Amino acid sequence: MTWEQDGVRIADPAQVVLEAEPGRRLAYTWHTFTPEFGKAVGLSDDVVAKMASERRSKVTFEIEPIGRIVKLTVVHDDFEPGSTVLEMVNEGWPQFMSDLKTLLETGDTLPADPHGSRRDENRGS
Numbered sequence: 001m002t003w004e005q006d007g008v009r010i011a012d013p014a015q016v017v018l019e020a021e022p023g024r025r026l027a028y029t030w031h032t033f034t035p036e037f038g039k040a041v042g043l044s045d046d047v048v049a050k051m052a053s054e055r056r057s058k059v060t061f062e063i064e065p066i067g068r069i070v071k072l073t074v075v076h077d078d079f080e081p082g083s084t085v086l087e088m089v090n091e092g093w094p095q096f097m098s099d100l101k102t103l104l105e106t107g108d109t110l111p112a113d114p115h116g117s118r119r120d121e122n123r124g125s
Helices: 035-041 045-053 084-106 118-122
Strands: 002-005 008-011 017-021 025-029 058-066 069-077
Touching (some): 002 035, 008 035, 035 045, 045 084, 069 084
Antiparallel strands (some): 002 008, 025 058
């Protein structure tokens, strides 16, 4: 599986789709953390090294029709105790889901937070 974010493309055979049921469910291993990725998103080398040393976590998207609407459930699990990755994604998923909801409702995503987020405090120096 190939992951692209912030101008960085990561292809790693260990990034795999675990389950795929079109229109219902998708599960995959969370991506590889490289120095290039860290630089692109403003993470310190130490934080990237911590994240890269952890086992891969898993992301699952489930789509459930409920009458004329659809419920989307996202579960990101299988973290190590004290996971740095968990700490980082706890900030990212709520923003992603909020952006997705706004995009579906209005056709646009939310504007970027001009004040940064708490996640910036965890990026290291």
